[in-house]
Amino acid sequence: MKNINFISTSQIKENKNLEKLFQYAFLKDLNIYCSILNGNFYIDSHNYYPIMERDLSTFPDQFDWQNKREVFNNKDFKENFFKNKKDYKEISDAFILGSSPGNNYYRNIWTFLIRLNFISQKEINLAIHRNTSNNVRNFIKFFLDEKKIKVNKYIYLDDGFYFCKNSQIPSFLKSIDVIKFYEYLFPSSGNNTENIYISRRNAKWRRVVNETDFSSHLEKEGFEILDFENLSILEQIKKIQKSKKIISPHGSGLTNLLFGRNNSEIQVIEIVQNNIDKELNKIYLKYKEISEYKKNQHYFFGADLASNDLFRYIKTRNLAEGQHIGSKNIRRNPYFKNFIVQEKEFKKLITNFHKR
Structure with missing residues (x-):
């Protein structure tokens, strides 16, 4: 069975071809940065852990939230991925925000929605899970309206794998950065x-x-x-x-x-x-x-x-x-x-x- 290649941050910095895959957004006032992966990659709409199409690389330092790396040690996961990856649904030109497949409020606020702040384009196609509640969708709209970002199309993900062509997915933030960022965005x-x-x-x-x-x-x-x-x-x-x-x-x-x-x-x-x-x-x-x-x-x-x-x-x-x-x-x-x-x-x- 083929293997998925785990690439560390240090390996990215040492390889110009890998470095080209990422854009970086930096908030100087808070000393917070986010890596945004660009290109063709696979994701599953539960873990949102991107696997590059070309060489099956993935990046745990950027995308390993709540020890999601463990999923790659699961035999069923790997067998399913390598057997069916040619048949996955395809989406293109999307910003993969993602959201909790169980519409968990804590997970949406803590893990997913904070990353809206790192969108640099003025117009996007935004991918979220179909199960996202209206309350959370309205909060997403509030964020994007504040940043004057237009959503040309919402892409609603079902459970399962997707092939994302010419798309972007932002890295997940550390817990302490999430707290600092929300304090900055919503000062009391x-x-x-x-x-x-x-x-x-x-x-x-x-x-x-x-x-x-x-x-x-x-x-x-x-x-x-x-x-x-x-x-x-x-x-x-x-x-x-x-x-x-x-x-x-x-x-x-x-x-x-x-x-x-x-x-x-x-x-x-x-x-x-x-x-x-x-x-x-x-x-x-x-x-x-x-x-x-x-x-x-x-x-x-x-x-x-x-x-x-x-x-x-x-x-x-x-x-x-x-x-x-x-x-x-x-x-x-x-x-x-x-x-x-x-x-x-x-x-x-x-x-x-x-x-x-």
Whole structure:
């Protein structure tokens, strides 16, 4: 079986032919740069890891987000690629932004959308996944309108491989650069005095099933109960930037901490499951890590697990997120369960939190 060639940044710099494949965009004020690959390459619409047509080279230093390099060690992946690459759908003259195939808000904001800022052309054909929500599409439009970039055509990717001819794909940014960049793009101003509770009552999992037991107490203590899914992304950003205290079950709404103020201006209580095992610990820490970088206070409140309504979800909705996670994983993994909080203890926490 043929092999895919992994090329490092140092190898690119030493080879003029490889260097010609890339354009570089640099933000001097933030010391952030992005490599933009140009040419003919293959991608799959899950990992967005480009493989050059000519010599099957790929570039892990630029495109290895969340250890995606591991996919190339998968025998089925390689067999499928080499067997079927001549038959892949072809797109041409495209800027491959990509987006989460499961329409995951955290992944879209954190990994994909930030790269819109490195488009240099005034007119483009933009490739994103077909499952991208209207909310995210509107945010993309906002970005491009601000930069006065015209989209001649949107190319909607289905699941699977594509051959991209005469196209571009920007590299993925380091985590610290993502945070710095969003702070630069969405500076917060004014006083943040609001207290909010981000509800997940309409979510498929990590919903607090006894939320009604304490919702009136939240309102009594001055917390506004919000459904972020009913707000545009810009409205969510404004709410976070005005907030002093935030309570929320673990979920993608906390991605918006990226846009909040720094230096202990925000205090967060995140509802998580009790007794988190090592496998899930890294996932549960991702929002706290944003707070820690921004030097804000972030605490966990442990909740008991409750079952989810998996059967209704898969049978009646069959949405992209469930397809990509897999029903077996949803059934077994505690990350996809709902929460029950101890009412008395949680009400006491709300009162004490309000008084801080």
